Amino acid sequence: MSTVNYELIGDIGVIRLNNPPVNALSHGLREGIWGAIKSAQEDASEALILLCEGRTFIAGADITEFGKPPQAPMLSEVITEIENSHKPVIAAIHGTALGGGFEVALACHYRCALKSAKVGLPEVKLGLLPGAGGTQRTPRLAGVSAALELITSGNPISAAKAESMKLIDRVISDDLLKGALAFARELINRKAPVRRVRDIHIDPASIPEGLFDEFRQRLNKRARGQLAPQHIVTCIEAATQLPFDKGLAKELDLFIECLLSDQSAALRHMFFAERSATKIKGLAKDTPTREINSVGIIGGGTMGGGIAMNFANANIPVKLVEINQAAIDRSLAVIDKNYSISMKKGKLSEAQKTRSLSLITGTADYAELADVDLVIEAVFESMELKQDVFARLDQICKPGAILATNTSYQDIDQIAAVTNRPEDIIGLHFFSPANVMKLLEVVRGSKSTDTVIATAMQLAKTIKKVPVLAGNCYGFIGNRMLRPYAREAQLCLLEGATPEQIDTVMQSWGMAMGPIAVGDLAGLDIGYKARQGLSKAEKGDSKTYCIADALVEMGRLGQKTGAGYYRYDSETRARSNDPEVLAVIKAQAEAHGVERREIPDEEILNRLIFALINEGARILEDGIAQRPSDIDVVYAYGYGFPPHRGGPMYYADRIGLKKVYDTICTFRDLHGEAYWAPSPLLARLAQEGRTFANWVDDQS
Known part of the structure; x- marks a missing residue:
């Protein structure tokens, strides 16, 4: 079947595109559109409609063609053919019109869309910018400020929002073809002109003074160190200063620079890594799953409440178990407050908030969980407490119910051992705040069945999480790697660095937060309490x-007490350095016989990042992660690792495993083998001149 078909309906030509599953702009589709527009110039049509079959309009470029030799017609040539048509061309949009797909729509002379449709230019999420006129046409229709927000965020918008921004001319309620034909008939009857977006002039006087500089500064905070967002600003600025064709040339130059950049390669790696993470090795595609129509959550604290919101947002009823009514009321009040914050940010309507809240009910009676399909335990990190919870659930919950623990590091098998259904036990490790963070570590126990694992992975998609399967060990993937990372931060403090230096180095490199500030945010008492339950050897x-213990014993628990490694303003939470902490650090260094020195920024960076990489290699050796890219997904979505660096394992490949290995050997010689013994896998790959990526290819 041809990817592009053409028919005349009266005097209206309808160009139908059909390139399943998402009508990506493959070479065949581009060629078909180009030919259909060209030939339609000579027939009896008075207007043309560009319409897609299947579930969506053109959803974007064919990413599988990235890196391959380009084939004519290029997207820019297709767009020029559409724009130069002497008959009005109308884009009829359903599903999503994204990236190059929306650029095609912008080249059309008019646009209509189903009210359920969404449009956007998400290229920035792949380290790119729109390369076929998106940065030049969008500000001409929507205005400069709106274009800056839309294109640098990469987030799609609804048809109604697009209409309000003048990116869509008509929103259609039901039948798209019928509505598009009626719209075309209106245009023909009133002899509407061929309206080319390129001909719209942007009045420089309409642009607030300093707008572009101000926006660049905002991006320095929001997208620190990223190339594409800043280039997008430059392109939109060019749209206000240059003739259209010169603006297009500027856009193309910067698009190519982004395409060839390390950042875009890393973000494209993350795009595919996220999709690979959902594939479970050895799990048959037809593995049955269980329906999850109701959920129980044990513990209504910050984590439990956040988890409850995920299910309510997906229209799944939740029973939240707390110890008494007062605790239930506190938990529900916090959930209500969180929804109100989202409303104020425009992320949901009052009706959505009301509906979600109605799906969350509190109880102090475990017996009310007798018929739920899934229970998630989210109590304090105590093995004894968790085992007590699971023993009770085992007696109460129906056969076939999945019992999950949200533990961050405890042994899943030990928890499962107190039940008579270890095959139904699994780890579902959410990340705080659970209603915001995208990552979900799905931790398989030794007896977790394929059905339970498949159900958990499918459920993650339902609640809009990115799942990664992890094996059962202390800390699983993320927190196991976090230990050596945090260790090196503490040792750097002791040896001569300041909290500010460490955090600045890591944030400047791209981490969402530095490790010291993260400790203050999480609360220093959490780690302190966990250590109290360990033996000296452990x-x-x-x-x-x-250093952390000394601060806790001084009452400095972090942000919640106004002081930790930093001091915090009681109203703004703004942090400042505290000489008292530096004195504590120096005293601890002296007590442990550590001679302090000036530590170069590069050493701090390498010690922290290479510690992650080395432990990641051990995790691969142990079979805890299925593939290196799964580790990258965990760190990008759960721990603030900069996606434009591609995750720790991709970053290691990018800079070369030999360099990583040699540096770790240097650290071993300086600081001892106890912390810096190179992973055998890392050592072997480095010596063979290989990468983690081609190692995993060998395992497939």
């Missing part, structure tokens, strides 16, 4: 926690 070298 705690390890006191150098790795002595």
Whole structure:
């Protein structure tokens, strides 16, 4: 079947595109559109409609063609053919019109869309910018400020929003073809002109003074170190200063620069990594799953309440179990407050908030969980407490119910051992705040069945999470790697760095937050309490926690007490350095016989990042992660690792495993083998001149 078909309906030509599953702009589709527009110039049609079959309008470029030799006609040539048509061309949009697909629509002379449709230019999420006129046409229709927000965020908008921004001319309620034909008939009857967006002039006087500089500064905070967002601003600025064709040339130059950049390569890696993470090795595609129509959650604290919101947002009823009515009321009040914050940000309507809240009910009676399909335990990190919870659930919950723990590091099998259904036990490790963070570590126990695993992975999609399967070990993937990362931060403090230096180095490199500030945000008492339950041997070298312990014992627990490694303003939470902390650090260094020195920024960066990589390699050796890219997904979505660096394992490949290995050997010689013994896998790959990526290819 041809990807492009053409028919005349009266005097209106309808060009139908059909390139399943998402009508991506493949070479065949581009060629078909170009030919149909060209030939329609000579027939009896008075207007043309561009319409897509299937579930969506053109959803974007064919990403599988990235890196391959280009084939004519290029997208820009197709767009020129559409724009130069002497008959009005109307884009009829349903589903999503994204990236190059929306650029095609912008080249049309008019646009209509179903009210359920969404449009957008998400290229920035792949480290790119719209390369076929998106940065030049969007500000001409929507205005400069709106274009800056739309294109640098990359987020799609509804048809109604697009109409209000003048990106869509008509929103259609039901039948798209019928509505598009009626719209075309109106245009023909009133002899509407061929309206080319390129001909719209942007009045420089309409642009607020300093707008572009101000927006660049905002991006320096929101998209620190990223190339594409800043280039997008430059392109939109060019649309206000240059003739259209010169603006297009500028856009194309910067698009190519982005396309060839390390950042775009890393973000494209993350795009595919996220999709690979959902594929479970050895799990048959036809593995049955269980329906999850109701959920129970044990513990209504910050984590439990956030988890409840995920299910309510997906229209799944939740029973939230707390110890008494007062605790239930507190939990529901916090959930209500969180929804109100989202409303104020325009992320949901009052009706959506009301509906979601109606799906969350509190109870102090475990017996009310007898018929739920899934229970998630989210209590304090105590094995004894968790085992008590699961023993009770085992007696109450119906056969076939999945029992999950939200533990961050406890042994899943030990928890499952107190039940008579270990095959139905699994880890579902959410990340805080659970209603915001996208990552979900799905932790398989030794007896977790394929059905339970498949159900958990499918459920993640239902609640809009990015799932990664992890094996059962202390800390799983993310927190196991976090230990050496945090260890090196503590040792750098002891050896001569300041909290501010460490955080600045890591944030400047691209981490969402530095490790010291993260400790203050999470609360220093959490780690302190966890260490109290460990033996001296389990705690390890006191150098790795002595500073944190000293601060906790001084009552400095972090942001919640107004003081931790930093001091915090009681109203704004703005942080400032505190000489008292520097004195504590120096005293601990002296007590442990550590001679302090000036530590170069590069050493701090390498010690923290290479510690992650080395532990990641061990995780691969142990079979805890299925593939290196799964580790990258965990760190990008759960721990603030900069996606434009591609995750720790991709970053290691990019800079070369030999360099990583040699540096780790240097650290081993300087700081001891206890912390810096190179992973055998890393050592072997480095010596063979290979990468983690081609190692995993060998395992497939």
